[in-house]
Amino acid sequence: MSKVLIAGIGNVLLGDDGLGPFAIKVLESEYDFPDNVELADLGTPGLDLPAHLAGADALILVDSAKLGGEAGDIRLFRRQELLRDRPRARIDPHSPALSESIFLLELMGAMPRELLMIGMQGSSFEPGSTLSTRVRLCIPHIIDAVRRELYRLNVWCAPKAKHHAPGIWWDSLRPEASSKALLR
Amino acid sequence: MTSRITIDPISRIEGHLRIDAEVDGGRVSKAWASCTMWRGIENILIGRDPREAWLYAQRFCGVCTTVHALASVRAVEDALKLQIPPNAQYIRNLILIHHALHDHIVHFYHLSALDWIDVMQIPKADPVKTASLAQSLSSWTRNSPQEFKSAQDKVKALAASGQLGIFANGYWGHPAMHLPPEVSLLGFTHYLQALEFQRKSNQIVAILGGKTPHIQNLTVGGVANAIDLDSLGTLTMDRLTMIRSLIDEVIPFVHEAYLPDVCAIAGMYPEWFDIGRGAGNYLAVPDLPTDSSASQFDLPGGVIFSGDLAVVKKFQTAADPDFRLAVTEDATHAWYKGGALHPWQGQTVPEYTDFQENGKYTWVKAPRYSGRPTEVGPLANVLVGYVQGHSLTRKWTDLALGRISAVAKRKVTVDQLQSTMGRYAARAIRSAMLADLAVQHCELLTNNILGGDVATHNPPQFPKGEIEGVGTHEAPRGTLSHWVVVKDGKLANYQAVVPTTWNASPRDSKGNIGPYEASLMRNPVADPERPLELLRTVHSFDPCMACACHTFDPDGREIAAVRVL
Numbered sequence: 063m064s065k066v067l068i069a070g071i072g073n074v075l076l077g078d079d080g081l082g083p084f085a086i087k088v089l090e091s092e093y094d095f096p097d098n099v100e101l102a103d104l105g106t107p108g109l110d111l112p113a114h115l116a117g118a119d120a121l122i123l124v125d126s127a128k129l130g131g132e133a134g135d136i137r138l139f140r141r142q143e144l145l146r147d148r149p150r151a152r153i154d155p156h157s158p159a160l161s162e163s164i165f166l167l168e169l170m171g172a173m174p175r176e177l178l179m180i181g182m183q184g185s186s187f188e189p190g191s192t193l194s195t196r197v198r199l200c201i202p203h204i205i206d207a208v209r210r211e212l213y214r215l216n217v218w219c220a221p222k223a224k225h226h227a228p229g230i231w232w233d234s235l236r237p238e239a240s241s242k243a244l245l246r
Numbered sequence: 247m248t249s250r251i252t253i254d255p256i257s258r259i260e261g262h263l264r265i266d267a268e269v270d271g272g273r274v275s276k277a278w279a280s281c282t283m284w285r286g287i288e289n290i291l292i293g294r295d296p297r298e299a300w301l302y303a304q305r306f307c308g309v310c311t312t313v314h315a316l317a318s319v320r321a322v323e324d325a326l327k328l329q330i331p332p333n334a335q336y337i338r339n340l341i342l343i344h345h346a347l348h349d350h351i352v353h354f355y356h357l358s359a360l361d362w363i364d365v366m367q368i369p370k371a372d373p374v375k376t377a378s379l380a381q382s383l384s385s386w387t388r389n390s391p392q393e394f395k396s397a398q399d400k401v402k403a404l405a406a407s408g409q410l411g412i413f414a415n416g417y418w419g420h421p422a423m424h425l426p427p428e429v430s431l432l433g434f435t436h437y438l439q440a441l442e443f444q445r446k447s448n449q450i451v452a453i454l455g456g457k458t459p460h461i462q463n464l465t466v467g468g469v470a471n472a473i474d475l476d477s478l479g480t481l482t483m484d485r486l487t488m489i490r491s492l493i494d495e496v497i498p499f500v501h502e503a504y505l506p507d508v509c510a511i512a513g514m515y516p517e518w519f520d521i522g523r524g525a526g527n528y529l530a531v532p533d534l535p536t537d538s539s540a541s542q543f544d545l546p547g548g549v550i551f552s553g554d555l556a557v558v559k560k561f562q563t564a565a566d567p568d569f570r571l572a573v574t575e576d577a578t579h580a581w582y583k584g585g586a587l588h589p590w591q592g593q594t595v596p597e598y599t600d601f602q603e604n605g606k607y608t609w610v611k612a613p614r615y616s617g618r619p620t621e622v623g624p625l626a627n628v629l630v631g632y633v634q635g636h637s638l639t640r641k642w643t644d645l646a647l648g649r650i651s652a653v654a655k656r657k658v659t660v661d662q663l664q665s666t667m668g669r670y671a672a673r674a675i676r677s678a679m680l681a682d683l684a685v686q687h688c689e690l691l692t693n694n695i696l697g698g699d700v701a702t703h704n705p706p707q708f709p710k711g712e713i714e715g716v717g718t719h720e721a722p723r724g725t726l727s728h729w730v731v732v733k734d735g736k737l738a739n740y741q742a743v744v745p746t747t748w749n750a751s752p753r754d755s756k757g758n759i760g761p762y763e764a765s766l767m768r769n770p771v772a773d774p775e776r777p778l779e780l781l782r783t784v785h786s787f788d789p790c791m792a793c794a795c796h797t798f799d800p801d802g803r804e805i806a807a808v809r810v811l
Contacts (some may be wrong), residue, residue, distance in 0.1 A: 075287055100741050101270045105459055106308025109356055113348070113444045116461070145411075164414035166356065169400060190290040231301065 066099045066217055067118035067174070068208060071160075072138040073106045073123040076230045078184025078197045079134070082124040084230060091228035092205070093219045099212075111163040112172070120176035120215050124204055125160070127181025134200030138207060139179040180207045192233050216217060248275070249774050253781070263750060263789050265762070266603070267780060268715060269771045274391050274780070277759070277766035279750045280601060280608040287595055295324045296732050297466045297706065299740065309790055311459045312345045312692040313721040314728070314742065321728040322466045322706070324565055325715025329538045333703040334468035336691035337542075339483075339534045340489070341454050341461060342719070343684045347496060348447040349722040350624075350677045351504060354670065355433075356441040358785040361778065362511050363430040364423040364435075365413045368401045373425035380432050383510055383649075386502035388439060389432075397435040417778040418468040422770075423426065425514055433511060436503045442649055443499040446492050453485055468703035473695055486692050492685045500681040503702065508674035509646055512667050513653025522666030522783040525619040525766040526553035528626035529748070531569065531727075532561055533720035534683060536690065540564055544683055545720055546639075548630045549615060553664055558633040565716045565727075573727070573743060576612040579605065579752040586614065586755060589729035590714050612751040612760060621761040622724025622748045623787060625663060625672040632660060642678045646671055666765065669786035708735035719743055723788050749787045762787060 068089065070082030092099055104114055115121060129135050136241040145161050160179070167173035182204060185194045193201075212219055253265045268276040287306055291299050296537050300318035304311045316338060323330065373394035380389035404410055417423070425433075453470065455461025463470045472480040512518070521801060532547035540563065547561040549568075576586035583595040599606045614620065631639030643660065650658045650671065663672055712733045719726045726743035731739035751760035759767075766785050772779065 071310065075290055075302065075303060102457075103460065104308075105305060105311065107459055108309050109352055110309055110348070110444075110459065112356075112441055113352075113448055116441060116445060162412060166441075169404075169412065170438050172441065189287045231298075232305070 064119045065117065066120045066122070066212070066215060067115065068122045069102045069104045069114070070100065071104050071106065071111075071123060074103075075189060077186040077188050077192070078194055079187050080127050080232070081126050081182055081184060081193060081197055081204070083147070084193060084233070085124045085201055085208075087228040087230045088201055089205060089208060091226055092222055093209075094222055095219045096217065098219060107159075109159050109162070111159055112166045112170075113243040114162060115174065116167060116170070118174045119204060121174040121178070122208055122211050123160075123177075124208070125179060125181055126184040127189075128185070129181060131183055133181040133183050133185035133194055134197040134203070135206065136200065136203050137181050137194070139181060142178050144179055153163060155233075162237040171182040177209050180204055236241070251771070251774050251777050251780070252733045253777060254570065255440055257558070259737050263335075263784070264601075265766070265780060265784060266601075266764055267769075267771075267777070269774055271772060272489070274766050274769040274771060277763045278603055278607055279610075279760060279762040279784075281610040281750060282608075288740045288742055291737050294369075294709070294737050296325075296735070296737050299730070299737060300464055300466075307744075307790065308459065310723070310726075310744075311350070311460050312341055312455065313719055314459060314462050314724055315717045316342065316731075317721075317726050317728040317742070319466050319795050320564070320717025320719065321715045321730045322717070322732070323715070324717055325713040325730055325732050326466075326706050326708070327718055328467055328704060328706055330468040330704060331699070332536075332538055332694050332701060333376065333471075333473060334690060335535050335538070335540070336687050336694065337454055337463070337469045337471055337702070338693065339591055339687045340684065342534070343450050343680045343687065344447045344450040344496075346680055346683070346722045347500060347677055348444045348451070349679075350438050350673050351444050351447070351500075353722075353788045354504060354508065355437040357788070358670070359433050359437055359507075359511075360413075360416055360647075361782045362423070363425055363432065364418050364420075365401060365416060365427070365430070365575070366418040367427040367430045368398055369405060369427075370614060371398060371431035373431065374399055376428040376431045379428050382514065384502040384506040386498065386506070388503075388723040394431055394435050396787065397438055398431055399436070401434070401570075416494050417776045420776055420778045421772045422778050422782075425511065429510055429514060430530040433507050436507055439499070439503065444494050450489050450492050450496075452614075453489055454481075465703060466706045467588060468701075471702055473700040481695075486688070486695070488693075490688050493688055497681040497684065500677050504679050505642075505646065505674045506649070508670055509649035510653055512521075512658075512671050513650045516650075516654035516656060516658060517666060518667035518782070519658050519665045521769060521779075522765045522786060523664045524670075524749075524757075524761040525622045526664065526764075527551050527615060527618045527620040528629050529569075529615050529622050529725050530619045530630040531566075531718040531720050531725050532564055532696070533688065533718075535564065544638075545627065545679075546631045546634055546636045547720065548634060549620070550626075550629055550633060551618065553661075555633050555661055558630055560634050564718050569718070569727075570716060572616045574614050574617070575741070575743065576754040578579050578612070578615055578755040579658075580608050580611045581606050582611060589716075589727070589741040590731055590739060592729065592739065594741070601746050606635045608750075608752045609749050610750050610752060612754045613748045614751075614754055617754075619751060619754065619755075619760050619764065620748060622745045623672075624676040624722075624724070625669045626724060627720060628672040628675050629660075629663065638682060639675070642675045646675050658700075666783045666786045669788075675790070686791065708732065710734055712738065723790055724748060731734060745786075746790050750789060 074080035
């Protein structure tokens with residue numbers, strides 16, 4: 063497998079919507095990855111998504127999802143399930159654009175050969191909130207799913223000998239607590 | 247007979263732009279623009295350290311990341327009266343230029359080209375004729391019959407499979423679509439090529455900013471890039487050379503594919519230069535400062551009122567005294583408490599009522615310039631520059647209008663840029679200008695470093711007491727301003743007045759409609775079930791409702807629905 067992209071999607075300022083970027087930070091802090099694996103916090107790129115995904119051979123996406131169950135529930139999606147719905151007329155470039163991006167990349171011949179989307183149900187999407195306790199406790203399920211997929215792709219990632227704190231600068235509502243770590 | 251059209255995203259959590267229009271005799275007689283998601287995200291910043299505000303601001307919007315980051319550091323620097331080193335200006339400018347080029351290319355090809363190109367006509371095109379047409383328009387190297395044939399084959403394969411994928415729900419065969427098949431194939435082929443050049447533009451942002459989409463190199467007082475021409479991990483001569491060669495690859499796409507495509511398509515739809523005139527008031531702030539004190543700019547700013555292109559009030563600085571005083575945000579018809587307030591006094595206290603067409607109907611406040619609804623964006627940028635005689639703006643505007651007029655076989659004037667198609671043309675004109683400026687700013691940076699200046703940062707000092715600042719940026723969608731109040735080194739107020747807020751603004755206390763609403767008036771609607779014409783006009787502004795969340799819905803309720811009552 064030449065290039066693997068593991069990407070978190072979601073807005074870190076909107077509660078559980080930020081679970082994707084959160085999981086990426088945790089992965090970065092707990093595992094060593096080979097050079098052909100790239101981890102990225104893509105935020106909410108909307109129609110900019112194809113530019114970020116093109117060039118990878120395998121793609122693992124982590125995103126919040128509406129699964130209709132309990133917060134923290136997890137479901138895995140492959141290409142066909144992601145494309146069940148057809149894109150329709152779009153008003154702005156900003157709306158979630160996952161299926162549209164996949165269609166575009168396929169049309170341009172730039173679609174990664176392997177695709178897994180790990181979706182987790184969130185509960186709170188209020189501006190300024192951090193992850194809900196339930197989702198926070200379920201983040202290890204995402205980490206496990208990523209590791210299983212890497213194993214399937216024959217990519218080796220090893221737990222770091224020494225853990226460091228994930229450094230999630232947005233993970234605090236208290237203005238005092240967050241500032242020190244990120245100022246140079 | 248009057249009918250009512252609602253174009254509304256139907257997703258449950260993320261909500262964006264909703265358009266309501268009353269259509270009478272085939273024309274829009276009343277219009278409402280509504281944002282269906284709360285934008286109170288600035289409240290997160292109150293009480294925080296102003297030096298870190300940009301990191302949060304960068305997450306207001308996933309598409310406009312760098313623009314919010316920049317406006318945020320500029321706002322704090324303005325409050326502190328802090329100048330930044332020339333290298334920091336040039337590095338920031340290069341990031342801004344390439345973010346904008348990326349964004350404009352995505353807008354034209356991937357967001358809006360298929361409003362004009364009927365994909366189902368593409369199989370009928372003759373690739374050889376398409377190539378000779380394309381070669382008559384520009385010297386773009388990838389205009390060969392083979393290139394067009396291969397793009398056409400992709401559409402044919404999709405059509406034959408019955409799985410239209412991304413094209414399954416377009417308004418194909420709509421009476422307002424009338425491009426010859428060859429022009430459709432031309433535009434579509436470049437639509438496929440565009441991704442490559444977006445990525446190259448993005449790479450430049452990543453080299454300078456550390457990462458994309460969230461850059462990491464900003465800091466209040468400058469940039470965090472270390473410059474050392476000999477060492478790894480810093481901005482070296484190698485990296486500057488790499489940036490220059492990427493710029494040299496992106497420019498031809500902008501000058502020889504994007505701009506000629508827009509001119510050809512615009513010339514084939516000349517009637518759209520008479521549709522979609524907006525509020526008629528235009529605002530652009532100066533940007534791309536070329537010195538430490540930001541007294542000189544490569545993009546001019548100013549205001550134009552009432553569509554009068556004889557007069558422009560020119561701005562001397564990025565936050566001109568006139569601009570500082572003239573901006574208010576009116577919440578009369580928005581789901582917030584309060585009337586019209588200056589952003590430094592601005593409040594974001596929600597008061598939700600449901601959609602009431604004569605009352606409150608949107609989460610967007612109504613920014614006003616001296617009380618006037620005012621359009622921002624590439625059109626404002628181009629008009630403000632053109633009217634004050636800015637030579638780069640004139641050069642590309644005159645060239646584009648000449649080409650459009652030649653295709654249309656009638657004269658299309660600067661005044662007619664105040665229209666739906668004018669906004670597309672202006673965005674392409676601005677991109678052509680930015681491509682020229684990319685080279686200039688890369689040279690400014692390289693020469694300044696070669697001259698021995700490696701400074702990138704002036705450290706900020708926060709005084710006791712209260713200070714106010716405004717940071718502006720002429721972003722891809724128009725004038726962006728962040729307004730900060732800092733008290734004893736902490737943020738006491740933070741308001742972001744974003745481009746789409748200006749354009750998508752609702753009615754104000756005097757009942758004046760906003761720019762989207764104004765531009766939709768008198769729009770033709772051939773088929774209320776398929777309001778392609780309304781999408782064209784709304785898309786011409788390149789709407790972007792800030793602060794979306796992204797939640798994947800396996801039931802596929804991702805996108806917009808049209809309801810006709």
